[in-house]
Amino acid sequence: MTSSPQKKILIIDDDPQIRMLLKDRLEANDYAVIQAENSVTGLELTKTDPPDLLLLDLQMPEMDGMEVLQHIRQQALDVPVVIMTAFGSIERAMDALKLGAYDFLPKPCKPDHIMMVVKNAIERKEMQEQNQYLRQEIERQYHMVIGESDAMRHVMDLARSVAPSKTTVLIGGESGTGKQLMARSIHAMSDRRDKPFVQVNCTTLSEQLIESDLFGHEKGAFTGAIKRKKGRFELANKGTMFLDEIGDLPLSLQAKLLHVIEYGEFQRVGGTDTLTADVRFIAATNKDLQKEVRENRFREDLYYRLNVVTVQLPALRTRMNDIPLFADHFLKKHSKAMQKNVIRLAPATIEQLKKYSWPGNIRELENAIERAVVLSYGSEITPNLLPQLSDASEKDRINIGLPLDEAMVHFKKEFITRTLQSVDNNQSKAAKLLNIQRTYLNRLIKELGVTI
Ligand SMILES: Nc1ncnc2c1ncn2[C@@H]1O[C@H](COP(=O)(O)OP(=O)(O)OP(=O)(O)O)[C@@H](O)[C@H]1O
């Protein structure tokens, strides 16, 4: 058995007797104990000598436990809190749980109960830390732009050279080619990397919501605006703002956005003060913006303002050389995330992957590999674990013998593709015809790998 280092517990309680009792119990169970007789000292300790758990009395003179909880939350301190409250004040305990306390102990505390709650809270924190560590590690190793084909190297060089400046970058490319990943990596290569990367999806929000989402609003600006709220633009100060699907930004907001990009100035909805923020913009779209400009759906001045540098991501079918590299990258990523030991792709599998045209690009490839890892039992991915990859039309894939749910997937894909084609790929119109929300259509397009 491995012995883990002693866990440290901080007790904040103004009653010395209770502190003594808890300290004895906890120390007898091999915990290290520090104590504070008031909230101010206690809060200070949570910062200078962070404990693994905080036992907090709710009722104290001066600053009470609720305020301590509020401070902890506001300052995003990462410490689980168990509150102690007099028997009968269950409502206050509930309020404390709402404020993020992990659990509560009614006073007078029963020793067995204390130990159980403390043990659970500490175990949960450890589990969270382990998960977070694993996620961060996968993130670090696998969330970077890769590619060895000439097309990809060229794009990566360009990205590297524009990253350090404040230049606006427009990222183009079909769905699933890695536009979002590229935006993140440009941010990560800039000296703004430690500042926020704020993403806005211009498709999914209604007009009024986008505006208040971007610029914030004053209290009472519209029904439901019960208090003043900062917009994402303010939150992105000193960092980068990523405007995803910029081609879908309603015309009415394009002028406002242009002003913000040019002058760094904006007003909250319902406000009169002019505020400023220092933000670097990266926009992405899978639409042909020049065409949108010609057809008066996108302002020409905004287009030129965004298009200072364009990073055009190549479709996967134009860089088939990268397929083995990508496949292997995703194999490692997903077998690690699923804690499976799949080591390699059989040569026949790679051959299969190279024969397909990948209309959904890297996302579709990643999904195929992820699915294969889920299905695999051995250490190798054999071709039978791949989804049916063929460039035949969806209609031709609906053969007798398919399970109904699989046939439905092909049908949906074919039906959505045709509907989109019938309205010149206008997603709003297609959503109306299909009688579904546009955001839902957008999700289906991605999930099913519909090419537009
Ligand atoms: N060059 C790359 N290297 C590694 N992974 C990549 C690369 N390009 C894309 N991916 C992966 O492919 C998936 C899709 O990428 P991303 O979401 O960035 O695409 P997108 O162009 O924004 O798509 P959409 O237009 O549908 O929003 C992600 O899981 C991403 O990590």
Ligand SMILES: [Mg+2]
């Ligand atoms: Mg995207």
